[in-house]
């Protein structure tokens with residue numbers, strides 16, 4: 461078990477543990493009684509498990525471990541299941557969820573549980589932030605992206621027709637519980653979505669985490685060559701970068717213990733940043749590495765390109781553009797692209813610079829005539845740079 465304590469406006473633990481879904485009820489009760497005392501816990505009876513259809517079928521069924529564990533701990537459990545996807549991360553879903561809570565007479569001492577990926581977490585957290593002016597919620601992430609990024613830090617929200625995440629609140633969870641077993645049902649694309657945020661954390665604050673992931677040895681065949689790799693290169697970092705290809709599947713995905721260490725490392729990097737600047741007035745903006753352009757790519761694709769894939773493309777674009785501008789150490793922009801390609805990300809952005817810049821202009825992150833870019837200056841270190849918004853198109857063009 462790995463436990464990470466987050467000391468934000470609300471303190472909470474992130475618990476990474478195999479089998480934690482079966483202990484969720486007891487852990488949530490224990491946490492509530494620590495926060496509210498025995499009298500307070502007696503008033504908390506209702507729990508609403510919010511999930512999407514896919515995750516609901518996989519892990520949120522009436523007879524399944526999580527719901528049973530909540531019932532065994534004495535909670536009266538209801539479920540709110542919505543279709544999922546960016547198209548449903550909107551105010552209508554929030555209204556439907558709030559309606560479910562009022563119909564089931566949820567009070568301020570009751571609780572929401574987000575069971576799912578980043579979309580479920582963002583929707584649940586936002587509803588928790590505004591229902592009766594705020595009730596408690598617990599995050600149970602089921603995607604790698606949600607585990608390493610969206611479930612920690614308290615950003616919640618939904619999309620508006622004008623753009624992504626334009627309505628929301630900072631609202632910290634009471635507890636985050638991650639069971640690595642949920643990763644067994646994730647497709648490789650979903651694992652890569654999460655890995656993009658892990659790599660981002662490494663580019664921001666700790667390159668050794670990334671190199672550790674790269675150095676996990678590939679399985680070898682009888683000749684000693686890495687399997688799934690026609691070139692038969694060795695597993696050294698140098699060769700990985702030179703080769704720019706991992707073969708069909710990055711080896712780290714098949715090494716659960718290394719994955720857990722990497723996940724914990726990424727969460728800890730986010731913890732440090734969130735504790736320093738919870739409401740994103742300064743250093744928390746570093747977590748947006750690759751996101752200004754990434755969000756624009758997502759929107760241009762009408763969300764057919766996933767968040768993680770778009771962040772990887774956005775990071776590559778800003779790394780190359782930064783290198784061309786002299787903001788990124790010579791050669792490091794190329795290394796970043798090689799690392800991303802090694803993990804299998806498609807770095808070819810199908811949209812022209814003017815289209816991406818146009819979407820970014822309308823993004824909430826533009827303040828006045830300036831836009832803040834996150835620049836990966838050198839390994840394990842990124843910095844914030846304000847540039848005139850009108851120069852964004854030309855900067856993006858340099859990275860395409």
Ligand SMILES: NC(=O)c1ccc[n+]([C@@H]2O[C@H](COP(=O)([O-])OP(=O)(O)OC[C@H]3O[C@@H](n4cnc5c(N)ncnc54)[C@H](O)[C@@H]3O)[C@@H](O)[C@H]2O)c1
Nearest residue numbers: 514515577578579580602603605606609610615642645646
């Ligand atoms: N709040 C934050 O700080 C923050 C940070 C990063 C991203 N986000 C948001 O997170 C969202 C992306 O999150 P996501 O990538 O987790 O997407 P998601 O929530 O849509 O999940 C992706 C897909 O995986 C399925 N799924 C989830 N868990 C599964 C499992 N264990 N096995 C099989 N399928 C599973 C879901 O049903 C869904 O179809 C975006 O909306 C993004 O804006 C928020």
